Amino acid sequence: MTLPYLTDDCIYYILQHLQNDRSTLFNCLLVNRFWCKSTIPLLYANPFINMIEKNYSIISTIILCFNRTEILRLKNQLGISQINDIDFDEEDYKPLFEYTKHLENYNYFIINSVICKWFVKYCSDLSISHNKICDDIIPIFHQSILRQSRNIKQLDLLLYLFYNENFKNFQVQNFTSNLTKLNSLSLNFHLIGTNYTKINEIEQEFLSNISNISLNLRKLTIKLPRTNRSLFQYVTSNNLINTSTMEKLCTIIQKQNKLKMFKITNCYTLLNNVLLSLEFQKYSLVQIEFINSDFSNVSLKSLNDFYNLESLTFEICKGLFLDQCEVLNLASFKLKGLTFKRNIWNIDVTSLMVKYLGASLQRLFVDNPTIPLINNISMYCLNLICLKIRINFHIDLSVLPFFKNLRSKILNISISYYYSNNINEFFINLANNIPFDIKKISIHLLNSNNFLRFKEFLDNCHNGFEVIYLNHMIELEFLKIVLNYIERSNNSLKILGIRELDKELNDEELKLLNQIKAKGVRIVDFNTFYNVYYI
Known part of the structure; x- marks a missing residue:
């Protein structure tokens, strides 16, 4: 009787299924020569x-x-x-x-x-x-x-590497000729010095070769040099990056076949050039991120033609004014995700962009909301699934009554820094103004060691939450508050996220935790699941 055996293709698919289980793959090396030869590429693809x-x-x-x-x-x-x-x-x-x-x-x-x-x-x-x-x-x-x-399919490179003495005789052509499979490229430029004028030959050759060889990028990230100044200070000089380098970067953008994701950081000047280059990808781009960039005198008109754009991010950006945003009223795309983080412009700019781009939004991230912003979110973001709000420095209680009109199903509140003695009042007002339609909520309070703040929230909020994430560690009084809410809400809660689940509990804490679980509540780690509803 002939013993059954697996074909080579079957073995290959089995090994691929195990590609993230390195300990098992190491054991597969020892089976026979074929298994060994087939396993090595998987082990060393991302070692x-x-x-x-x-x-x-x-x-x-x-x-x-x-x-x-x-x-x-x-x-x-x-x-x-x-x-x-x-x-x-x-x-x-x-x-x-x-x-x-x-x-x-x-x-x-x-x-x-x-x-x-x-x-x-x-x-x-x-x-x-x-x-x-x-x-x-x-x-x-x-x-x-x-x-x-x-x-190589994913390349994340610091270009300063090419300035090292060891790379004097480096054969760039031989290296870049192997990058035809590249689908993700991240270029990190280093500030050589404001008086540096010499064009690095290896760097320039590398960029030129990339623009001719790697034509099928799906993701392109460009991080330009940044000065040693404060995070919120900007330069207007173009001396931080060589003009020839910027031209080559624009050429790389233009030559891609179907670029889907683009991110640029520290673009203080020539942002118009970048946007014009991105027009070559207007049929394929799905996600664009602008980080620490200056929009002074930049036209957003070209964004209107990005037909398949789904996600747009502005983080630590400046220089954008209301008149520049008016053109977005004619945008052809339907965004699913829109993010505003720590931008240095008038909050009315954010509010206007929400008005023009909010109809199709499913996810929205905003900082320090004002009454006009919350009103625009309520009026124009009718398909919103998750709203994430981050509050820095000041808590404006006057905004909270307008939360009642929000249409989002998930609310994610993050309080990073605050200088206020009304934090407890904030939680009471927040609880009293959350719509019943919001079934899932996550609250992150920096350095939260006072369970009374969450007590104010749970004692005053509605009884319909199915998921609650609170960045508080397991302790007796906190568990009592949670159990009281569960009993008051007739066991509507299904998932509770809290911190330090690996903490060694005393008998009373363990008893309360088991009582919570007996109510049908699944306990998960807050740090693991904090952003699970904002993807």
Whole structure:
């Protein structure tokens, strides 16, 4: 009788199903040669972010994949010091697989962190300064990984890397020719200095090659240089980034086939150029984010033609005025998500944009709402599912009565910082003015160690909540308040989110917690589920 066996395709699909279970994949390496060969690409597609916690042995593996030039550079940097378990003099050694060629997710910052932690854990006895590791040794690793990687799909790169001495002879063409599979690109530019005028040849060659080779990006993130000034101070000079660089970035945007997500940070000037370039993607763009950018003298007219735009974010932006927003009255897209965070413009600008873009909104994020803003949300956002409100510094009680008109099904309140002695009054008024249609609520209060604030809310709110998230830790008096609400609401509550579920409870606390669960309430971790309703 012939024993049944799995076809190669079946084995491959089984292994793919296990791609996030690294411990099981390591066991699969030992089955036979085929299983081993099929498992390696999955293990090394994203080895830095999916590592078993505190296991940084991937760095030792990468060193074994160095070529002779890279080994020599590393030896020169280490001097007489050596790394345990690695024989640099064994020149004929070749690893069983080309591990790094399978890398699909290259994130400069994560790789840096892993290398540093590896040195701390395995090379603590080496007399090498942290600065030397960062400036002279880590770039050797980056060069080696970039040289060998042939399957990168997500690339998150700090361009300052190209300014390192180790990259003088780096073959950019060979590297970028391997980026045809790239679907996500994040470019992080570094402020070299306000007097820096020399165009870095490697950086420029890299950008030019990207614009000709990587034409199928779905996500593009550009983080331009930022000054050392305060978060809320801006520069109007264009000296922070080379003009040629900006032109190449615009070309990259224009040449993409179907770009869906775009994010730009620290764009103080030339934002009009970026918007004009984005017009080339008006049929495909779904999500746009503007972070720390200046809209002075910028026309929003081009946004009107982004037919499939679903999500729009403005965070820490400035320079936008009412007359600039009027053109959005003719917008052709139907937004599902709109976010305003810490913007430095008149709140009426936010209110007007909500009026023009609110009809199709399902998710809305606003800061420090005013009465006109809440009124516009109530009148124009009739399909709203989740409203997230963040309050900073000042709590305006006069706004709360207008909450009664909100049409949202989910309310997420975050109080970051406040200078007010009316915080308890705020919770009472909030509770009294929440519409009964809101069945799910999340409240995050910074440094909340006083259960009485949540008592004011639960004692005064309506009885119809099905989900409540409160960033308060488990303690006896707090559990009593929650249990009292459940009994008053006739067991309508289904999910309760709270903090520190791993806390060791005393007998009374455990008894109350079990009574809450017996009422049919599922207890979840607040930190895990805080934003579950705002995606």
